[in-house]
Amino acid sequence: MLEPHGIIGNYLVERELGRGGMGVVYAAKHRVLGRPAAIKVLLANTIEHRDRVERFFNEARAAMAIKHRGVVEVFDVGIAADGRAYLAMELLHGVSLASQLERGPLPLRQAIDHARQLADALAAAHVAGVIHRDLKPENIIVTHDRVVIVDFGIAKLASPASVRTATGALIGTPLYMSPEQCEGLRELDARSDLYSLGCVMFTMLTGRPPFDGGGTGGLIGAHLHVAPPLLRTRCMHASEALERVIAALLAKSPDGRFPSARALSEALARPDVIE
Numbered sequence: 001m002l003e004p005h006g007i008i009g010n011y012l013v014e015r016e017l018g019r020g021g022m023g024v025v026y027a028a029k030h031r032v033l034g035r036p037a038a039i040k041v042l043l044a045n046t047i048e049h050r051d052r053v054e055r056f057f058n059e060a061r062a063a064m065a066i067k068h069r070g071v072v073e074v075f076d077v078g079i080a081a082d083g084r085a086y087l088a089m090e091l092l093h094g095v096s097l098a099s100q101l102e103r104g105p106l107p108l109r110q111a112i113d114h115a116r117q118l119a120d121a122l123a124a125a126h127v128a129g130v131i132h133r134d135l136k137p138e139n140i141i142v143t144h145d146r147v148v149i150v151d152f153g154i155a156k157l158a159s160p161a162s163v164r165t166a167t168g169a170l171i172g173t174p175l176y177m178s179p180e181q182c183e184g185l186r187e188l189d190a191r192s193d194l195y196s197l198g199c200v201m202f203t204m205l206t207g208r209p210p211f212d213g214g215g216t217g218g219l220i221g222a223h224l225h226v227a228p229p230l231l232r233t234r235c236m237h238a239s240e241a242l243e244r245v246i247a248a249l250l251a252k253s254p255d256g257r258f259p260s261a262r263a264l265s266e267a268l269a270r271p272d273v274i275e
Contacts, residue, residue: 005054007031008039008080011088017045022052027091037075038092042085053085055153060087062152065128070121072150092150094143097204101137104207108237109274111204114140117147118197123261125149126190131156133188135196136176137203156188156197159175174248175209176200179252191254194264197255198249205242206234210250224252241272 006013007177011028017038018025026039042056076088100106106114117141121243125132132139132155138150146156171182180188202210210229211222228250231243243265258264267273 008078008086009078009088010104011037011039013039023056027090035075036091037088038090040087040089041080056085056087058155058189059151059153062130063089063157064127065130066121067128068121068124069146070117070148071125072148077092080097086232089150092141092143092148094141094148096138097142097147097200098137099208100142101203105235106183106204108205108235108242111201112242112268114142114147114204114273115201116201116265117262117264118149119268121147121149121267122190122193125155126193126261131188131190132193132196133181134155134173134176135193135198135200136173153191167194174223177220177223178254179224180254188253190260191257194257194261195251195254196260197264198246201249202228202231202246203244205231205238205246208234237275239273241270241275245273 007126008026008028010031012031014027014029016024017027023040023042025040026041028037028039029035030037042053057077060074063072063074072092073090074087075090078086078087118135122132122135130152132149132152134151134154135149137147141148141150174182176196176199177190177193181195201208202208211219211226213219214222228247230239231238231246245264248257249264258267
């Protein structure tokens, strides 16, 4: 743990913001420019854990490829004096969507507004050739004026013309993973993120993901084989149009979903969805 006034690269540490199994995040300021930043430091040693470091740097590359107010801005990346990898990003003043949902479902209009902002951010990511692959409430920060996607650690970079990639491995968070991601072998494209956003939307509107029991194996089986509950069985004040949007997002086949995040954003703006 770094003490206040410790140095990471060009940044002066002010305080610890939080930590997880792989890293710790500090509030800091650039020593020359005075620009505030959040500094994420990988706990693993660079030499001993090259795979984790590469995944960590992948987060920086992915975020830097996207220019959108709904995606966290990354300023810098490097190796600290003690050999640990770090990245510097904008310091967000807000709470995670997961924290918001601890109090229960969101009001319908607020949930739809969050979803539109997330769809717009994903549209920018997909145009830049980035598939997030781990969209979940913990990776979404809500500030006073915007909703921001963070943590691109397992994002996959592709060419802007074709955001398709073979996974070959089971990665992600089972509560929010698409059927094709659950299989771990099929190609993923941008529509996998749309399924995850459908799960997040369902959670915002009802307080629970569409599938939330049976452990990892049970969740994977449900995403692959079980029809999701209809939205209005758990959120009776939702419109029929909004229920159709959620049902399309949660289609087992990518071909049954919206063709793009932009198309989803446009659908969420329709009056019959919001009513």
